[in-house]
Amino acid sequence: MSELQLKDLYDGFRNPDTIRSLAKQIAREAEKLEAPLRIMEVCGGHTHTIMKYGLPQLLPDSISFIHGPGCPVCIMPKERIDHAIALAKMENTILVTLGDMIRVPGSKTSLAQERAAGYDIRPLYTPADALKIAKENPDKKVIFFAIGFETTTPMTTAVIKATVEQKIKNLFFHINHVLVPPAVDAIMADGKARINAFIGPSHVSVIAGAKIYQPIPLAYRTPVVVSGFEPVDVLQGILMTVRQQVQNRAELEIEYTRSVTMEGNTKAQKLIETYLQPRPHFRWRGIGDIERSALELRPEFAYLDAEKLFGDVLPNEPIDDHKLCICGTILKGLAKPMDCKVFGKACTPNTPLGSCMVSSEGACNAYYRYQGV
Amino acid sequence: MCLSIPSKVVKIDKENNTAVVDTMGVTRKAGLELIEEGTVEVGDYVLIHIGFVMNKIDEEDALESLKVYNEILEKMDEQERENLVLEDDNCGTRGS
Ligand code: SF4
Ligand code: SF4
Numbered sequence: 001m002s003e004l005q006l007k008d009l010y011d012g013f014r015n016p017d018t019i020r021s022l023a024k025q026i027a028r029e030a031e032k033l034e035a036p037l038r039i040m041e042v043c044g045g046h047t048h049t050i051m052k053y054g055l056p057q058l059l060p061d062s063i064s065f066i067h068g069p070g071c072p073v074c075i076m077p078k079e080r081i082d083h084a085i086a087l088a089k090m091e092n093t094i095l096v097t098l099g100d101m102i103r104v105p106g107s108k109t110s111l112a113q114e115r116a117a118g119y120d121i122r123p124l125y126t127p128a129d130a131l132k133i134a135k136e137n138p139d140k141k142v143i144f145f146a147i148g149f150e151t152t153t154p155m156t157t158a159v160i161k162a163t164v165e166q167k168i169k170n171l172f173f174h175i176n177h178v179l180v181p182p183a184v185d186a187i188m189a190d191g192k193a194r195i196n197a198f199i200g201p202s203h204v205s206v207i208a209g210a211k212i213y214q215p216i217p218l219a220y221r222t223p224v225v226v227s228g229f230e231p232v233d234v235l236q237g238i239l240m241t242v243r244q245q246v247q248n249r250a251e252l253e254i255e256y257t258r259s260v261t262m263e264g265n266t267k268a269q270k271l272i273e274t275y276l277q278p279r280p281h282f283r284w285r286g287i288g289d290i291e292r293s294a295l296e297l298r299p300e301f302a303y304l305d306a307e308k309l310f311g312d313v314l315p316n317e318p319i320d321d322h323k324l325c326i327c328g329t330i331l332k333g334l335a336k337p338m339d340c341k342v343f344g345k346a347c348t349p350n351t352p353l354g355s356c357m358v359s360s361e362g363a364c365n366a367y368y369r370y371q372g373v
Numbered sequence: 374m375c376l377s378i379p380s381k382v383v384k385i386d387k388e389n390n391t392a393v394v395d396t397m398g399v400t401r402k403a404g405l406e407l408i409e410e411g412t413v414e415v416g417d418y419v420l421i422h423i424g425f426v427m428n429k430i431d432e433e434d435a436l437e438s439l440k441v442y443n444e445i446l447e448k449m450d451e452q453e454r455e456n457l458v459l460e461d462d463n464c465g466t467r468g469s
Contacts, residue, residue: 126424128404155425158406206420206427258434259420265428268407
């Protein structure tokens with residue numbers, strides 16, 4: 001389906017009347033605000049909705065959006081991508097991973113370039129296919145470069161479980177699963193972004209429950225509203241944060257009651273706990289090291305851990321971004337894509353210099369697509 | 374991106390712990406590993422994320438969302454439909 005048709009299609013999801021009336025309600029409510037409201041939308045999917053529907057233009061100047069670190073592709077530091085490349089170059093190896101990850105530049109090349117150079121690198125539609133590929137290629141090592149936030153982690157662990165139970169000997173895991181709350185906490189503790197409300201992604205909370213954000217309103221007196229992805233959902237979420245601010249409340253609320261509960265999917269949560277544990281440290285692209293902000297295999301499953309087993313081929317030095325790229329500052333909520341000198345010039349979705357331009361959930365990509373640069 | 378189109382369960386394969394679901398006319402298979410055994414049955418509505426059932430959703434809510442999506446889908450041919458459904462699920466290929 002071409003880009004244009006897809007655009008037309010999405011237009012159908014926007015009901016102009018509802019959007020306008022919600023925007024009006026927000027404007028009315030916002031008049032009572034004593035200070036400007038700086039809302040961080042944590043997830044890249046929300047950034048996409050906000051830009052696509054031009055929500056900033058619909059809303060009063062007292063409300064601004066800060067685009068958060070919620071895209072698992074955008075926050076992957078270069079050294080981890082170099083890990084994937086190094087693993088893919090081992091003999092007799094098939095490296096598998098999810099979608100956009102393939103195109104993100106590491107320190108020298110991307111997985112896509114290495115694949116074109118002849119290495120066996122395969123994008124997966126579902127993690128379950130990793131299992132299938134391992135079974136079909138018994139004399140090869142299959143390494144699953146696993147990425148994602150809370151939403152995707154249980155799918156990886158379902159595959160780990162099957163690998164353990166079916167005693168599959170040639171499937172290994174390089175785990176890069178990251179956690180939303182520690183990142184949000186790091187941004188708040190830093191304080192520079194001056195955020196005073198959060199919109200959290202519904203998908204993460206379908207699995208992890210809305211409860212994961214509970215500490216934020218308590219620690220920082222900042223409202224958090226878990227919201228769905230359609231424009232009407234996002235606006236509803238904004239209205240709820242404005243109301244909280246006006247009424248001087250700082251609470252955790254759920255906009256997307258259609259499928260989000262406080263508890264989330266407890267079976268999925270148990271599955272994660274059985275196989276994975278928090279890592280002491282993980283370096284986020286741009287944000288830097290955040291304690292206990294990512295997961296790793298538990299020691300009992302070290303025999304499946306590609307990071308441990310093949311550690312000798314993995315580079316260890318942290319690698320910084322392209323010197324012109326300010327993705328990091330953007331992910332911390334301190335700059336907008338237009339502040340980057342090469343935005344839309346040397347850096348475009350076809351020639352991305354930084355990860356925020358690669359992933360369709362990245363802030364630079366969303367600005368590029370919807371602001372007609 | 375996450376449109377969260379509800380899917381309807383049409384068949385359950387107990388042996389492989391998978392379900393066959395229908396997402397707006399597109400048939401796919403999805404793993405049931407993340408769902409408590411016996412809680413999802415044929416006829417239920419569920420959300421799918423990268424090939425797995427994430428949760429069960431209320432029938433009334435599901436039908437309400439499907440109504441919106443259907444109006445748009447009526448105007449599409451089969452290939453476009455399939456692309457849309459995959460694109461929706463694809464959200465996860467970015468891995469969140
Ligand atoms: S436009 Fe490109 S180089 Fe600039 S911050 Fe965004 S991704 Fe980095
Ligand atoms: S995959 Fe979905 S939940 Fe994750 S960042 Fe993208 S839109 Fe958000």
